[in-house]
Amino acid sequence: MRVLHIATVGEDITPVLVGLRELPVSKLILLYTEDAKPLVEDLRERLSGVLIPVEARLVEGDPITQVMKMAGDILQKEGHKFDEVFFNVSSGSKMLSCAGLSSAFVYGIKAIGTTKEGIFHFPVLKFSYTEIISEPKFAILRALRDAGGSVPSLADLEAKVEVDKSL
Numbered sequence: 787m788r789v790l791h792i793a794t795v796g797e798d799i800t801p802v803l804v805g806l807r808e809l810p811v812s813k814l815i816l817l818y819t820e821d822a823k824p825l826v827e828d829l830r831e832r833l834s835g836v837l838i839p840v841e842a843r844l845v846e847g848d849p850i851t852q853v854m855k856m857a858g859d860i861l862q863k864e865g866h867k868f869d870e871v872f873f874n875v876s877s878g879s880k881m882l883s884c885a886g887l888s889s890a891f892v893y894g895i896k897a898i899g900t901t902k903e904g905i906f907h908f909p910v911l912k913f914s915y916t917e918i919i920s921e922p923k924f925a926i927l928r929a930l931r932d933a934g935g936s937v938p939s940l941a942d943l944e945a946k947v948e949v950d951k952s953l
Contacts, residue, residue, distance in 0.1 A: 788812040790868040792860060792895070794853075794878030794886045795822045795842075799829045801876030804900040806838070809872060815860060816842040817853060819882060845882065853885035854892065861893055875908075876900040922949045 789810045793802045795818040806814065814833070818826050826842045833840050845852045857873070865871060873895045875886040887908065890897035897908040919927075929946040930937065937943045 787870065788868045790815065790860075790864060790871045791874060792817065792857065792871065792886070793874035794818070794876075794882045795826050795829065796878035796882060797822075797825075798877055799825050799832075800902070801900040802829060802874055803832075804902070805872070805874040805876070805898055805905055806833075808900075808905045809898070811838055812868065813839045813841070813864075815864075816840065817845050817856060817878070817882065817886065818842060819845050819849070819879065822878070845885075849879070849881045849885045850888065853882065854889050857886075857889035857893055857895070861895070871895050873897045874900065922947070925949060 787810060789812050791805060791809070791811045791814045793805065793814065793816055795802060795816050802814075802816070816826055816829065823844075830840050830842065843856060845856065861871070873886050873890040875883045875890070875897055876899045877883070878886065887897055889895070890908065891911040894910060896910055898905045899908065900906075925947045926943065926949065929943060933943075933946065937946070
């Protein structure tokens, strides 16, 4: 079974190593900020002897949007090559870990946390906008999009969508 690990990296690499010890891994992708670069290099060096491919990606700019984008890109380009994907959010700054957990929720990735004793799993939540937004509300969003983002009044929007204003 091929397993991809995505992990945030920050002040301590031990949580990443615990995740690798507890779960099978075929490839590891590290997401880090510039301040964690020495830790990433240390981790790569430690893992070079066990023949696990390690890829490191620098998170620049806003961590939330960048990690979301990176996670989506990773899944699109790499996801089909693996039977399972885990996102280890135990290392990294608070913002980086939060971004990783949010990304896992949005994309339906199995998020894990670690302690010195082992791992724990976060619930898998896959947000599908078609499931959490009703069809009449989607119709309103489509009408707003088709109108260029705004309409002169709610009455105009009501006429375009043919739904009750109270919605």
